[in-house]
Amino acid sequence: MTLKALIVDDESLGRRGLKLRLQEIDGVEVIGECSNGNEALQAIPELQPDLVFLDIQMPGMDGFDVVKSLQADDLPLIIFCTAFDHYAVDAFKIHAVDYLLKPIEDSRLREAVERAQEVYARKSAVTDKAQLLDVIGRITQKDPSEVQEWLSEEGSNGAQYPEKIAVKDGGNITLVPIADIDWVDAAGDYMCLHVNGTIHVMRVTMKALEQQLNPALFQRVHRSTIVNIKRIEKISSHINGEYHLILNSGDKLKMSRSYKEKVSTFLQ
Numbered sequence: 001m002t003l004k005a006l007i008v009d010d011e012s013l014g015r016r017g018l019k020l021r022l023q024e025i026d027g028v029e030v031i032g033e034c035s036n037g038n039e040a041l042q043a044i045p046e047l048q049p050d051l052v053f054l055d056i057q058m059p060g061m062d063g064f065d066v067v068k069s070l071q072a073d074d075l076p077l078i079i080f081c082t083a084f085d086h087y088a089v090d091a092f093k094i095h096a097v098d099y100l101l102k103p104i105e106d107s108r109l110r111e112a113v114e115r116a117q118e119v120y121a122r123k124s125a126v127t128d129k130a131q132l133l134d135v136i137g138r139i140t141q142k143d144p145s146e147v148q149e150w151l152s153e154e155g156s157n158g159a160q161y162p163e164k165i166a167v168k169d170g171g172n173i174t175l176v177p178i179a180d181i182d183w184v185d186a187a188g189d190y191m192c193l194h195v196n197g198t199i200h201v202m203r204v205t206m207k208a209l210e211q212q213l214n215p216a217l218f219q220r221v222h223r224s225t226i227v228n229i230k231r232i233e234k235i236s237s238h239i240n241g242e243y244h245l246i247l248n249s250g251d252k253l254k255m256s257r258s259y260k261e262k263v264s265t266f267l268q
Contacts, residue, residue: 001117002027006049008034008066009081010058014102018053018081021109028113037061041069045223049076051097051116056082069188077116077123161214167193167200176200178213182231182249186224194251221245221255 005028009015015033022028032047034040036058044052056063063080083102097119098112164175182194186206193200202209210218210226221227227245234246235255243255 001121002029003050003077003113003116003120004029004031004047005051005053006030006032006034006040006043006047006076007053008037008040008058008063009053009055010035011055014055014081018104021104021106022053022113025110025113027117037063037066037069040066044070044076050120051077051079051113053079053081053100056080057084077119079112079116162212165193165202165212167202169201174200179217181213181218182228182247183251183253184209184218184226194249197249221253225253227253 005022007015007018007022007030009018012035015035019030019033022030028051031049032043034043038061040052040054041061043049054063054066061069063082067075067078077097079098079100080096081100081102081104085101097116100108100112162178164177167174167176176193176195180195182196184194185192187201189203189205190201191204191206191209193202206220206224206226210220213226217228217230218226219229227247231247231249232245233248236244236246245253245255247253
C-alpha cells in the first residue's frame with residue numbers, strides 16, 4: 001500500500017529535506033508541495049492526497065486553519081510538523097494521525113508513516129464496503145442505499161429520518177421541511193440549504209447533515225453538493241466526463257466525474 005503524500009511548509013529547505021527522507025521510506029509517495037495554507041486548500045481537492053505533512057506555523061493561514069477550512073468528511077490523513085511541542089494537544093484535538101517535532105528524527109518519521117498506513121487501511125475497509133454495496137446493487141437492481149437498508153433490516157423497520165430540520169439563526173430557530181430542500185452546498189464549516197429560492201445557513205458538517213437525510217431522496221453529486229433527486233429535470237453531459245444537473249428550480253449543479261455512476265440511478 002502506497003500513500004500519496006502532500007508536503008505543506010513555508011520553508012523550502014524543510015520541504016526539500018522531508019521529501020528526500022520520505023523517498024527512503026516504503027509505502028509513501030510525495031505527489032506535491034505547498035508553501036502556504038492557501039496553496040494547500042487548492043492542492044488538496046485537486047491532488048486528493050491520502051496523507052498531508054502539514055506545518056503548523058505558517059504566515060497568514062496556519063496548519064490548524066487549513067484543517068478547519070476543509071470538509072471534515074473529505075479530510076486526508078494529517079501529520080502535523082512543528083518546532084514547538086506545546087501545539088501537540090491541539091493537534092490531537094482535531095484528530096491528527098501523528099505529531100512530528102522538528103528537527104524530525106528518522107525513526108519518528110518512519111513511525112508516523114506506519115501509523116498513517118494503519119489508519120488508512122481501516123479507512124479503506126469502509127470504502128470496500130461501499131464498493132461491495134454498489135456491486136450488490138447492480139446484481140439486485142437496487143440502489144446502494146436500498147441495499148444497505150435491505151441488508152441491515154433483519155426484521156426492523158429500518159432507519160427513520162426526520163421530517164424537519166432545525167436551523168438556528170441567532171436567537172431564532174426555523175423548522176425547515178426536509179422534503180422542501182432542493183439542494184445543499186458546503187461553504188467552509190457551514191451548509192447552505194436551498195429551499196424554494198430561500199437559503200438557510202446552518203453550522204454542521206456535510207457528513208452530519210447527510211445522516212439526517214434519506215438517501216433514497218438525497219444523494220451526493222459532488223464533494224460539496226447534495227441534491228434532492230426529485231428536483232432533477234435534466235442531465236446534460238460534457239466532453240470532459242462531467243455532468244450538469246438541471247433542477248426544476250432552474251438551478252444548474254455540476255456533478256463531478258467521481259459521482260458519474262449515479263447518473264444511471266437518476267435516469268431510472
